[in-house]
Amino acid sequence: MLEVNDLRLSDLINAQSAAPAVLVSGDPEIVGLTADSREVRPGFLFAALPGSKLDGRAYIADAVAKGAAAVLTTPDIAECAVGLVRDANPRRRLARMAACFYGPQPETIVAVTGTNGKTSVAEFTRQIWNGAGYSAASIGTLGLTVDGETTGPSLTTPDPIHLHQVLHDLADVSVDHAALEASSHGLDQARLDGVEIKAAAFTNLTRDHLDYHGDMDAYRTAKLGLFDRVMAPGGTAVLNMDSAEFDKFREAAERRQHRVMSYGMRPGAELRLVERRARPTGQELEIAVGGRSHVVELALVGDFQAWNALAALGLAIGSGTPMQLALEALPRLTGVRGRMERVAVLENGAAVYVDYAHTSDALETVLKAVRPHTDGELWCVFGCGGDRDPGKRPMMGSAVAKYADRPIVTDDNPRSEDPALIRAATLAACKGGVEIGDRRAAIHETVARLGPGDVLVIAGKGHEQGQEIRGVKHPFDDATVAREAIAARAGDA
Ligand SMILES: CC(=O)N[C@H]1[C@@H](OP(=O)(O)OP(=O)(O)OC[C@H]2O[C@@H](n3ccc(=O)[nH]c3=O)[C@H](O)[C@@H]2O)O[C@H](CO)[C@@H](O)[C@@H]1O[C@H](C)C(=O)N[C@@H](C)C(=O)N[C@H](CCC(=O)O)C(=O)O
Numbered sequence: 001m002l003e004v005n006d007l008r009l010s011d012l013i014n015a016q017s018a019a020p021a022v023l024v025s026g027d028p029e030i031v032g033l034t035a036d037s038r039e040v041r042p043g044f045l046f047a048a049l050p051g052s053k054l055d056g057r058a059y060i061a062d063a064v065a066k067g068a069a070a071v072l073t074t075p076d077i078a079e080c081a082v083g084l085v086r087d088a089n090p091r092r093r094l095a096r097m098a099a100c101f102y103g104p105q106p107e108t109i110v111a112v113t114g115t116n117g118k119t120s121v122a123e124f125t126r127q128i129w130n131g132a133g134y135s136a137a138s139i140g141t142l143g144l145t146v147d148g149e150t151t152g153p154s155l156t157t158p159d160p161i162h163l164h165q166v167l168h169d170l171a172d173v174s175v176d177h178a179a180l181e182a183s184s185h186g187l188d189q190a191r192l193d194g195v196e197i198k199a200a201a202f203t204n205l206t207r208d209h210l211d212y213h214g215d216m217d218a219y220r221t222a223k224l225g226l227f228d229r230v231m232a233p234g235g236t237a238v239l240n241m242d243s244a245e246f247d248k249f250r251e252a253a254e255r256r257q258h259r260v261m262s263y264g265m266r267p268g269a270e271l272r273l274v275e276r277r278a279r280p281t282g283q284e285l286e287i288a289v290g291g292r293s294h295v296v297e298l299a300l301v302g303d304f305q306a307w308n309a310l311a312a313l314g315l316a317i318g319s320g321t322p323m324q325l326a327l328e329a330l331p332r333l334t335g336v337r338g339r340m341e342r343v344a345v346l347e348n349g350a351a352v353y354v355d356y357a358h359t360s361d362a363l364e365t366v367l368k369a370v371r372p373h374t375d376g377e378l379w380c381v382f383g384c385g386g387d388r389d390p391g392k393r394p395m396m397g398s399a400v401a402k403y404a405d406r407p408i409v410t411d412d413n414p415r416s417e418d419p420a421l422i423r424a425a426t427l428a429a430c431k432g433g434v435e436i437g438d439r440r441a442a443i444h445e446t447v448a449r450l451g452p453g454d455v456l457v458i459a460g461k462g463h464e465q466g467q468e469i470r471g472v473k474h475p476f477d478d479a480t481v482a483r484e485a486i487a488a489r490a491g492d493a
């Protein structure tokens with residue numbers, strides 16, 4: 001193991017240039033960092049942060065009693081019995097301190113933000129690097145994946161202390177490439193500050209998480225933070241030129257003196273998808289790069305997988321992978337668990353997919369992607385999460401009504417809310433929608449009715465392993481339940 005440095009408080013403050021923090025008292029040695037008073041050990045710095053539910057500043061006395069050597073907090077805290085650092089943005093300061101404390105990071109780090117596609121792009125980037133012969137990791141919704149082995153899951157963007165510890169450990173075992181998912185919550189809470197990012201991608205911006213951000217402008221501002229704050233000037237900004245948001249992201253990237261690498265179908269894109277020819281189990285892509293055309297076979301179905309592969313190609317090339325090696329890796333990309341994953345084909349030719357669409361845009365995208373593979377009717381079992389942006393519920397309902405033939409509205413992590421009310425809000429805009437609250441029953445009943453050439457998309461849970469109802473997480477896996485339902489159907493036949 002690389003040793004984490006023994007550092008003094010002033011070293012942690014001064015290591016990275018940033019808005020000035022005020023060191024009010026003391027300069028103790030710091031042996032660890034935490035933002036949770038319950039995890040304080042003697043010699044730790046405790047970051048006392050105002051949060052969304054609680055106020056960490058209320059725990060300063062507890063942390064000092066447990067032996068904290070220093071406290072990082074907001075400017076309004078006047079004094080403290082131990083070392084005190086005050087900063088108007090203590091979360092950002094904490095992240096930069098964590099970067100300094102944990103030291104080495106993989107040499108090549110990239111990040112991806114956007115409402116949809118982050119996990120897919122991060123995974124594809126890691127696969128491209130592996131294909132090019134590099135030791136590589138991805139960190140995101142699925143957890144930490146190193147050379148194909150996954151441990152997790154975790155937050156999409158981990159808290160900065162955990163993140164910098166993981167980056168340190170990766171560097172320690174010579175994993176020199178890492179692709180990170182940058183969620184809007186993570187960016188807003190400065191979880192990625194201090195990460196040395198060489199290239200960053202933006203996929204798209206559509207409605208989600210307005211319960212947290214309030215409005216689309218604030219949501220966009222959070223995502224722009226990857227380009228105008230986190231990535232140091234001189235990085236590569238890989239931007240989706242087909243997105244209506246492209247100009248705003250390009251301007252922010254140029255202001256920060258990043259090199260812009262556009263991708264997409266629009267003429268003028270630097271990585272341009274000139275043509276897509278669907279194949280039964282994949283697609284053939286014609287990609288123009290710098291005036292040269294390359295034909296690449298992708299073993300993945302769906303136009304969105306082509307966009308995600310292009311974004312990953314941009315991140316790889318933009319962070320230094322030779323173009324030829326990156327292009328050669330594309331035909332070997334494999335799909336990400338629970339993202340348009342075909343779990344079974346029935347005896348009558350009907351197909352069942354599990355997908356992680358939990359926004360209206362993602363539902364529209366995945367339903368359009370399977371439509372050409374649907375000879376019969378297109379069914380979609382889906383629900384909307386509780387304790388999440390209620391405004392997206394009617395939008396998800398109407399997207400499924402529009403793009404599927406048979407919408408079935410069920411539960412998807414109602415969390416603390418009344419599931420019937422969530423379903424009602426969804427059904428209000430879901431013409432023709434049928435309500436089957438229990439998710440297992442919804443999957444069983446739908447599978448039993450699939451006719452020849454029908455396609456069923458079970459959306460919203462993807463890789464998730466639980467159904468959270470009134471604070472209790474019950475084991476649940478869409479793919480397993482779909483297989484059970486198929487077996488039950490065969491048994492009844
Ligand atoms: C709303 C939100 O994002 N909250 C995150 C935030 O917590 P918080 O600071 O607001 O927590 P809080 O409970 O109000 O507590 C305030 C402070 O008091 C401290 N405390 C509390 C109790 C105590 O006894 N002692 C103590 O010191 C807490 O450690 C905390 O520092 O900072 C924490 C540390 O970084 C996160 O773990 C936590 O994520 C929660 C668990 C969460 O569920 N977040 C979700 C919404 C999220 O971040 N999702 C995105 C993905 C979304 C997507 O793209 O779809 C993600 O990146 O995963």
Ligand SMILES: Nc1ncnc2c1ncn2[C@@H]1O[C@H](COP(=O)(O)OP(=O)(O)OP(=O)(O)O)[C@@H](O)[C@H]1O
Nearest residue numbers: 115116117118119120141304339356357362365366
């Ligand atoms: N580029 C894209 N554009 C639109 N929809 C997409 C795109 N890529 C994936 N999707 C849809 O979004 C779903 C989630 O994909 P993915 O897990 O890659 O996104 P994510 O941004 O990581 O999501 P999360 O915010 O939950 O971490 C997929 O299952 C698919 O339905």
Ligand SMILES: N[C@H](CCC[C@H](N)C(=O)O)C(=O)O
Nearest residue numbers: 358384385388412413460461
């Ligand atoms: N990262 C997303 C995942 C949503 C997945 C869906 N199954 C739900 O519970 O809404 C969120 O926390 O909003």
Ligand SMILES: [Mg+2]
Nearest residue numbers: 118119141156
């Ligand atoms: Mg994700």
